[in-house]
Amino acid sequence: MHVNLIALSDQSSQLFTADVLLMTSREGYQSFAVNQELSSCDERTSILSMKQGSALRYFVHQHVRYIWNQSNGKFETLCGLDVGTKCSSFHEDFKGLGVTEQWKKLDLYGPNEIDVEVKSYIVLLFEEVLNPFYIFQLFSVILWMCDDYYFYSGCIILISVVSIVMSLYETKKQRRILRDMVASHKSMVHVSRGNGVFEDLPMTQLVPGDVIVIPKHGCTMSCDAVLLVGNCIVNESMLTGESVPVTKTPLPNQPDSDEVFSPDDVHKRYTLFCGTQVIQTRYYGAGKVTAVVVRTGYSTSKGRLVRAILYPKQMDFKFYTDAIRFVQILFLIALCGMAYNLYVFIKRGESVRRIILRTLDIITIVVPVALPAAMTVGTIYAQNRLKKEGIFCISPPRINMCGKLNSICFDKTGTLTEDGLDLYGVVPVQEDRFLHVVQHPTDLPTGPFLAAMATCHSLTMIEGELKGDPLDLKMFESTNWLLEEPGQDTSRFDMMVPTIVKPCNKETYFSAYDQKMLPYEIGIVRQFVFTSDLQRMSVITRTLGSSHMDLYCKGSPEKVAHLCNVESLPCDFHYVLQRYTMKGFRVIAVAWKPLNPALTWHRASRIQRETVECELTFLGLIIMQNSLKPETTPVIRQLKAANIRVVMVTGDNMHTAISVARDCAMVDEEEKVIMVKASPPSKNSEAVIHWEYAEVNLDNELTVSHEERDKPYSTLNIESRVDNFHFAIDGGSFGVIRVHFPDILPKVII
Incomplete structure (x- = not known):
């Protein structure tokens, strides 16, 4: 029931009100979490409990x-399990x-649904149409009507009514489209009740802590869940815009770890997000693929995206500030005119009615009355043009x-x-020496x-077709090998049948184990997925007949080289x-x-991947070429x-x-490129910025000049050039400059 009203203010100083409600428990609630800002530490979790009644x-x-913290x-x-929950507790405490x-x-x-009103x-x-301009317009029309100025008043009324009706119609239509786009199919979900008991439950009744079963042939996620058992192939294009399937792996079970679960950052690769499409699952024996x-x-991630659309942040653009100042200046000019007009008409002895009408009419002359209608019509026209492009x-x-x-x-790739991508060669x-480029990996x-x-x-097989990252796909196809997905295997529980890769020609099929006449097959036992922070991925494999497993790693050359033995x-x-x-x-580096x-x-x-991704042997480089789109340079x-201004973020x-950037004319031929490399402070030195010139020589190849290297950043007088x-600039250097050289950051950005 309603108790009272509470006044709210957001970061943009917008004011709201909300009804404070009471939730009564007859049997008592178990503990739940609330998001809490603590000044003494970074913890954001507080546990509250309700007593009976x-x-x-x-x-x-x-x-x-928002819950009252006594x-x-x-x-x-009010938070779910995404705040303050230890990773180890998902395996230990959540059984259904x-x-x-x-x-x-x-x-x-509350119900698990995203319902757009x-x-x-x-x-x-x-909320959407009426604003101070329309109020002023209404005042102007009334004023003109009182002065028998009907024709122009009628035109303004007609234009305004038509524009408002069109704007209301388009806005409501767009809201209907958004509602239909985000609406979830009211499907049933297989939920664990503990002790091996499962029950079908409407997706609207899911709550944090439920253990759900991911169907073998996939589904559309109706919540955010952390994967506990099995692998999932997921299409996350709804959230990321990337149509490449992503492999989600189970959250590692580390009983002694105090690591806190973070679904949007560190543990994203273990999390199934609401609205994404699970294409298929890889499951363990006769067991089920489960998630919490x-x-x-x-x-959820989808819910927050919808909320950002429904409740956008207040616009603080210079355009609106200048528009308000412009109207204020016009109003000041109108006040001067009104004062002069009032003086003249009083001096002439005009009637009070005429004085009021003519004095107020000055405002309607100085401030354009038709401006709101004109802007609304223009906005509707632009909205229709965008709609034709699917926006x-x-x-x-x-x-x-x-x-x-x-x-x-712009992103690059x-x-x-x-x-x-096209494979240039390996x-x-x-x-310990580079050989010549091998254009066909089959010659290796x-x-x-x-x-x-x-x-x-x-890569994975989806409906008989190999799917995955374009780079991985081109790399694997160049080897002319075959990939076989695992099927169901009930002979082993809690051990995934590995994906098998093998050469497709008879000559190499038995080459590795010619004496034993064993087929040359490699099983992928474990996959450490690619992450942007690590800039690499790796796999643990087992070659048929081998006495040991192998680890193969590929990724950024600088990162992979750092993991390799120097020799x-x-x-x-x-x-x-x-x-x-x-x-x-x-360029992609490979190690083993x-x-x-x-x-x-x-x-x-x-x-853990850190345990095995070390002391690697460097194998070489994979060279890929990626051509520009035909429309890139003209745009x-x-x-x-x-x-x-155009900027590349890659x-x-x-x-x-x-x-x-030079190929697509983002950087013209006559323009220089300065690579900014900043080093953080160490025990023996302070933070320093290095400047390197990337220039083009006569052979159209870039060269690097180190003339400005190792000099203090102040020696590069940016304003004088x-x-x-x-x-x-790379991300690491940007972070160093932001922390240690904040005074130079605006110049670097501009």
């Missing part, structure tokens, strides 16, 4: 529940909720802001360049390099790497390591002609990015 105060604002006297965000406990949590968290025309009229629900409803907008006033863009940031290492001898290309990937790296590693990246190639024969299947499925030139090698130049 007690009441809980809460309110809902923008689909988020201990500190504040309302705090009982019916009573599940219903208690359902009362607390389609507001009535009356509500939209006051961590967030439901509007607290929908439920907040039409924000379209005006698009005309004020002054910078656009798949945006500026084609989605697909550069193997023999006796049977060995670790070829095995790494055939196994170190995240296995060629002395000209950096020179060769720079030579290929400066030509615009995408035979593992201890004592490593068992059971331990391999639980071992970049058009944006630059419109004085819109995870690729910096020299590769510079080469692509008259020639055009660009900065290229």
